[in-house]
Amino acid sequence: MSAQPSPLPSPLSSTAWEERYQAGTPRWDLGQPAPAFKTLLESASAPQPGSAIVLGAGRGHDAIFFAQHGFAVTAVDFAPSAIQALDEQAQAHNRSLRLLERDIFGLVPEFAGQFDYAIEHTCFCAIDPALRPAYVELVADLLVPGGELLAVFFTHRRSGGPPFGTTPAEVRQLFEPHFEIISLEPVANSVPSRQGEEHFGRLRKR
């Protein structure tokens, strides 16, 4: 009997993400924190520093930025090269972050109720859309009561993915059972390639 070829990895698996990092083509990587987070942390309504978990943190530009603003940051990604790059960046910026090379969907119960904030930037759009209800449950489980999700949602309208786009209506429908939507607005200062395709949301766990 001839050997069966092993199945190709799903484009959403850790193997596939790791291959993208190793190929050196992380076209989602802005090389800087999301402009919406810069606006938030420099505004009069900036959240008070606290414990924060960054989901699908990639090379960590957002994670390090929040750490620089006094947040105690845990950064999670299941691609080893992303975590390694994040570790190097954190050291270069002289910041101490807790790094977890883990699948976000395996964080509960271990990390349940441990965070004042969850930080989202192009992780929601990188998972299978069928897992979005599970993502909402996950974020709610990770947060303390009254904790906040600070999220840049990729609201592009192209079909397929990743990145899989969403809409403000879908965000409201998915999150409202567990979260009060404090704000959900178009981002005014997105990078040129994402102009008109991002919404920033501040959502408080009920």
Ligand SMILES: C[S@@+](CC[C@H](N)C(=O)[O-])C[C@H]1O[C@@H](n2cnc3c(N)ncnc32)[C@H](O)[C@@H]1O
């Ligand atoms: C589009 S990239 C965004 C990375 C980073 N947030 C940024 O903006 O540069 C999506 C990231 O989520 C990670 N990721 C996707 N699904 C994941 C999962 N289930 N658990 C952990 N990390 C995941 C990928 O490895 C990848 O680094």
